[in-house]
Amino acid sequence: MKKKKESMKKNSIIPFLYGLVFIAIYIYLRYTAVTDGVLIAFLLVGLISLAIITYNQLRTNEMAHRNEILTNEAVQLTQTAMHSHPSNRNASMKSDTENSTPTLFKVYSPDNMKTRMSDVAGCSEVKEDLMEVIDFLKNPQKYNEMGAHIPHGILFMGPPGTGKTMLARAVAGEANVKYIYCSGSEFVEKFSGVGAARVRELFEEAKKAQGPCIIFIDEIDAIGGARNLSGNDAEKDKTLNQLLVEMDGFEKSNDIIVIAATNRKDMLDEALLRPGRFDRQILVGLPTKEERLEILKVHSKNKKVSLDLDLESISRKTPGFSGAQLAAVLNESALFAVRENKPFITNDFVDEAIDRVLMGPSKKNRKYIDIERNIVAYHEAGHAVVGLTLENAMQVEKITIIPRGDAGGYNLFSEKEERFLNTKNSILAEITGLLAGRAAEDLMFNDITNGATSDLKQATNLARRYICQYGMSQLGLVQMDDVRNLSPRTSEKVDIEIKSILDECYLKSKDLLTMHKNLLDAIALELLDKETIDSTQIQKLACQYC
């Protein structure tokens, strides 16, 4: 309240001063040789501008007051939510509403940082990179004496769930330093200056440590997105500017390290990536097969697993899974075991859990009429036949017609061998495989369903990347990644090219299905009988009918 009165007092000084200056000039003019007309004009202009200034000041006062009330409410709500969440028991949330703008970050003392590098499986190169940072935090004087500068800003880039937060916590845990967590989205506010004030307070909190400290900003893209040229988002720009100011203000001897994480580096403002800011950028990508195995080992350590649980085979069946998804698979399997009253997690539970994590819960109670069941069986068999017969296609691990999430059924594919590069032929094979479900429906029933919606979406996106990112199409060696920069003519050309690739792949899949019609029938009939078939059964049918 006191603060509000003070700011109102400060704000009313401006019209008051303006009024004084105005009266002084009027008196001066009155006693000099100006005409009455000039005097009246001066009087009018002066009074109108005084009215405008006073009105603006009153509005600013009102906005600041509303702003304060709303942010106080927001803090109270978040505090309630955080205290009711068990994972936040160790975290203390700052909310100094009396003296400054409320903040929404969590401060952890070194004793509360239990995560270690050994808890993070895989990412050995990333961990190696971070060892130097940990050493600096442990012995800053060693580096300062040598005149060596350690980067104060580190940017983790990579898909969700790949362990970025875990790595930041592990750095703080290993170095035994204070850790402050916040999410970029918490700085996004409608009201002028609130986000910037929160950034200031975040850095003040870090400086309080009077020693090494880590600030982790998750989802930095929420504040660090490219600044708005149209000036529509002035509040967000102010917040980002404040972050830049704070980072530029680091002294050489300062031992605060800011780690930020993003899934969208392309969205970030260039200014953030300049030297002295987030100049060490580390890619935390999806795990390889070996890394998936290591992650599975870490997460199965504290679980009751059967002796024959084949982690190797699970890692093979889960290409593209993040660490978080793998952790979820093992957790889901444990839940299945409890539900079924079994003493251990078995391979069957894990298979079921992979399906669940990938496609959502099964909908066994969803009843198909017979014709729909037939269509789904042929649709899935269509995907499988192309996978089995087309060179460069992925290996089929499992096919099911048990509906899950939005899907009527699905194929689980694995990589024949782990590759880091996609060839032109393997991309075309993937598009052909994606369109094979629709092709089988058309071929067998002379009609088509909306069951291929997600296949078409994936195929179209892949074809677009083939043209616009990889430069593999007839349009040649061009990068047209940013659709916003395409002229209408080029856009049209891209659309025509996408259609031509999809049409070609569709014809190819229809040809393959016609050629291997016996295999298609055999897989569809087996699916209608058993609902789910695994790789051994699939291989058997393939040998018999190919």
Ligand SMILES: Nc1ncnc2c1ncn2[C@@H]1O[C@H](COP(=O)(O)OP(=O)(O)OP(=O)(O)O)[C@@H](O)[C@H]1O
């Ligand atoms: N390399 C890993 N080793 C062990 N566990 C992992 C690994 N990567 C992810 N996990 C598991 O996934 C969970 C989520 O990981 P984390 O929050 O660190 O991911 P993130 O990259 O920060 O995700 P987001 O981008 O969604 O914030 C972790 O708590 C952990 O259980």
Ligand SMILES: [Zn+2]
């Ligand atoms: Zn499909």
